[in-house]
Amino acid sequence: MAAFRDIEEVSYGLLSLLGANRAEAQLRRLLERHEQMVERLLETQDDADQRLREVLAVEEEVAQSLLELKESTCQKGTKLQQLDVELQNASKEDACLQARLCQLATELQELREMEADLQEQETKVDEDTTVTIPSAVPPRPHCGPAHPPGQHTALTEVYQ
Numbered sequence: 001m002a003a004f005r006d007i008e009e010v011s012y013g014l015l016s017l018l019g020a021n022r023a024e025a026q027l028r029r030l031l032e033r034h035e036q037m038v039e040r041l042l043e044t045q046d047d048a049d050q051r052l053r054e055v056l057a058v059e060e061e062v063a064q065s066l067l068e069l070k071e072s073t074c075q076k077g078t079k080l081q082q083l084d085v086e087l088q089n090a091s092k093e094d095a096c097l098q099a100r101l102c103q104l105a106t107e108l109q110e111l112r113e114m115e116a117d118l119q120e121q122e123t124k125v126d127e128d129t130t131v132t133i134p135s136a137v138p139p140r141p142h143c144g145p146a147h148p149p150g151q152h153t154a155l156t157e158v159y160q
Helices: 002-020 024-128 149-159
Strands: none
16 A cells, blocks of 8 residues: 555655754654654545445445345245236136036027927927817707717617
């Protein structure tokens, strides 16, 4: 560092003053310069310490933010996996429901066809089996007593 070189120069200067027995003014100047360099060194050291604390604070904030971001990413990844599983289950259920819907639609169509066939058959049966209620038909005049089935032809010949 430049500050230590300056201190070394001052120290060599002090030694040369002592060795050569130079003037007191030079000694005072060197001592003042030495004092200024020490003050500058202390100020520089204080500034460096302050900047180091600031850098450490920023690093700590960044590290905390990174940890929070990583945790959030993990949680969102887990949530995404859960949603993916739910989506797969819903898709399977949808496929089952679609198949069941098709089956029920087919059954409904078959039932409608059966109903149409039954109505058609009922209509035919109603037409074929129209029943005449005896009380609604006017009675025919009889020419004698009721005949047993086997005697019918013989009686008919007698009346003619």
